[in-house]
Amino acid sequence: MRRPRSRSTDVRQQHPAALLLAAAALVVTAIPASSAVAEPGASATALSGTRPYLDSRLPVKQRVVDLLGRMTLAEKVGQMTQAERGSVESDQTQITSLALGSLLSGGGSVPTPNTPEAWADMVDGYQSHALASRLRIPILYGVDSVHGHGNLVGATIFPHNIGMGATRDTALVREAAHITATETRATGPQWVFAPCVCVTRDERWGRSYESFGEDPRLVTRMTTAVEGLQGRSTKDLARNDRVLATVKHYAGDGDTTYGTSTTGDYIIDRGITKTSHKRFAEIDLAPYVTAVQVHDVGSVMPSYSSVQWTDVPGSEPIRMSAHKELLTDVLKQKIGFDGFLISDWDAITELPGDFATQVRTSVNAGMDMFMQPYNAPQFIQALTAEVQAGRVKMSRIDDAVSRILKAKFELGLFEHPYTDRSHIDTIGSAAHRAVARRAVAESQVLLKNDGKALPLKSSQRLYVAGVNANDLGNQAGGWTVTWQGQSGNTAFPGTTILQGIRKTAKNVTYSADASAPTAGHDVGVVVIGETPYAEGVGDVGVGGHTLNLSATDKANIDRVCSAIRTCVVLDVAGRTQIVTDQLPKTDAFVMSWLPGSEGDGVADVLFGKRPFTGRLPVSWPRSETQEPINVGDRNYNPLFPYGYGLTTG
Incomplete structure (x- = not known):
């Protein structure tokens, strides 16, 4: 899920699918409302008698x-609509x-207080209004649990996907996702906008940390997150x-061409993937095939x-929506x-034409549910x-709604609509x-280790430098409590890298x-890296972002490495940074990625409690x-x- 940015790309005549199909094969009115509001814990069956759709013994x-x-028709169109909670908070009726099919919390859209109980109460309150509709169809509640239930203060925050890709541990990815599911559903949401199975092909993309890596074979293996x-x-x-x-985000969002638009904006995010059908199937489509057919x-x-x-003469860019x-x-x-397709945040408004044209174009293309936050x-x-005018067929509406209802039945929402x-x-x-x-420990990639500088010994006198050594927000990155994330140690609980080091080392100076x-x-020990960012805002060329190290980080390396x-050096960042000139000044260099809430995991490998096993x-x-x-x-x-990465015993 995203926040809106203004940009448009022409949608022209669509081209035949024959080439891509072959390539893919290689990759294998007002609604009557009840005046009664259902009480939490009551089953829909008890409320509504013996209608077949309420009989859980029947096939979905x-x-x-x-x-x-x-x-x-009004009820069907309502099911195809998802609103942001903020747009209905003041009038939940x-x-x-509207017979809404779904609500979501965007990044940073949270109850007050931001506690598990308040989340559950909030979602159940919305659900009670859904169950007050004529057919009492429960809502789906969606949230961006992309590295843990990130919107919730106190949730377990895992490394972002790029770090999980460095582990090469498909079972660990599955286990982390299961914990995320457990913590998310216990607070109400039954649906997460994760995992991102994009294949990142350019580290200048500000969402590259949401990808498991650049090789579609690796990303495909990591679709165990779905399971x-x-x-x-x-x-x-x-x-x-x-x-x-x-x-998400189907498909090719990590493979767009870097450049500038006519307005001077960098367009790697929401840009254009220029590719042949065969290459698209091999690089960008492959993880989705496994996610669908296996998981x-x-x-x-x-x-x-x-x-x-690029293999169709005269081809023009077509927005995925x-x-x-x-x-x-x-x-x-x-x-x-x-299953069903859910559009990204207000995504159809980036299509050409007026709003009616945008709606018609997307639903006829196959979109099933529309994230229309406000x-x-x-x-x-x-x-x-559009349906009444015959420009959208009722058969397309029925197909979309059937897919959405299927998910709700499979989730057991008709039997248990409220939060367990x-x-x-x-x-x-x-x-x-x-x-x-x-x-965190498995995600650390040891890139240089001259003179066996690592692992450290607890008896050594350590000098730790760099803001990122002691900043939870920086080590968690974007999509943590807020959309863009935030620096500092007050937003959520956890352990910084410095705190992890101090639990083992006897003599530590921090500056x-x-x-x-x-x-x-x-x-x-110099800890360098980035501050938080998320989609678009983090693109290189936007807001001063660059792959080059900051002047402060370079100065810290110079001061410490020349004196001790x-x-x-540890790099806490969502993507690779340019360290070619600084690398010779170091004895050991570690890529720590964005480890999340558990800085102890970094200390574990630094002191040899766990071996370095991560690979790029x-x-x-350069x-x-x-x-x-x-x-x-x-x-x-x-x-x-x-794939490079040194190991320690």
Whole structure:
């Protein structure tokens, strides 16, 4: 899920899907409302008698057909609509009157106080209004649990996907996702906009840390995250420790061409993927095939970005939200996706034409549910008019609604619409944080270790420098409590890298700016890196972002590494940074990525409690101009190749 940015790309005549299909095969009116509001804990069956769609003994398909046959057009269009909670908070009866199918919390959209109990109470309150509608269809509540239940203060915050990709540990990815599902569903939401299975091909992209890596084979392996969230089969979805997963952003968002638009904006985010059908299938589409055919993912979120075919003469860029070839012909028909498509945040407004044209274009392309955070009534009015005018067929509406209802039945929402809080005490528990700590340790990539500088000894006198050594917000990155994330140690609980070091080392001096005296220390540990950012805002070329180290980080390396005999540098960042000139000044260099809430995991490998085993999930460039650089490129000459990583015993 995203926040809106203004940009448009022409959507022209769509092209036949034949080439891509072959390539993919290689990759394998007002609504009557009840005056009664259901009480939490009451089952829909008890409220509504013996209607077949409420009989959990019947097959899901039969229940869907029965319910669909009872619905008005207004009720169907309502099910296709998702609103942000903030748009209905002051008048929650809109959930009933509009028959909304879903609500979401955008990044930083949280209850007050931001506690597990308040979350559950909030979601249940919204649910009570959904159950007051004529057919009492429960809502789906969605949230961005992209590295843990990140909006919730106190949740377990795992490393972002780029770090998880460095672990190469598919079982660990599954386990982390299961913990995320448990903590999320215990607070109300039954649906998460995760995992991101994009393949990042240019580290200048501000969302590269949301990717597991640059190699589609690695990203495909990491789709075990879907299983961690949903369970091993759709029968697991109704469990109180599972959620509906969303693979995103379909497809090619990590493979866009870097450059500037006519207005001077950098367009790597929401940009254009210029590619052939064969290459698109091999690079960008591959993880989705596995997510659908192996893990039976329940929902897919199309990207803001566009695709322009290089093997089709005269091809123009087509936004994914309008791409019938890729949404319907390929994803639904060829690959066999039987879940539903959810648009990204207000994504259809970036299509050409007036709003009615945007709605018509996207729904006819295959979009099933529309994330219209603050204009749900306008969307409902527009889509209803398009159907009544015959420009959108009722069969397309019925297909979309059937897919949405299928998910709700499989999640058991008709039987148990309210939050099962059985696992609420496990949120941020020691057991969950232990898994996150292990994930942090496994994600650390040792790139240089001259003279066996690592592992450190607890008896050594350590000089630690750099703001990122003692900043939880910086080590968690974006999508943590707020959309863009925030620096500092007050937003959520956790352990900084410095705190982890101090739990083991007996003698530690910390100086954020390396201004404290360095004499008398055995080892200098300099922690460099980035401050938080998320989509678009983090693109290189936007807001001063660059892959180059800051002047402060360079100065800290110079001061400490020139004064202390042994110098270790840790890079806390969401992507590779240019360290070519600084690397010779160091004895050891570690890529720590964005480890999340458990800085103890970094200390574990620094002191040899766990071995270094992480390997680069992306190629490390020598200079910013070398991007994009990816394994398999002609004349491949990175500073560190894809898969590189030293180990310790």
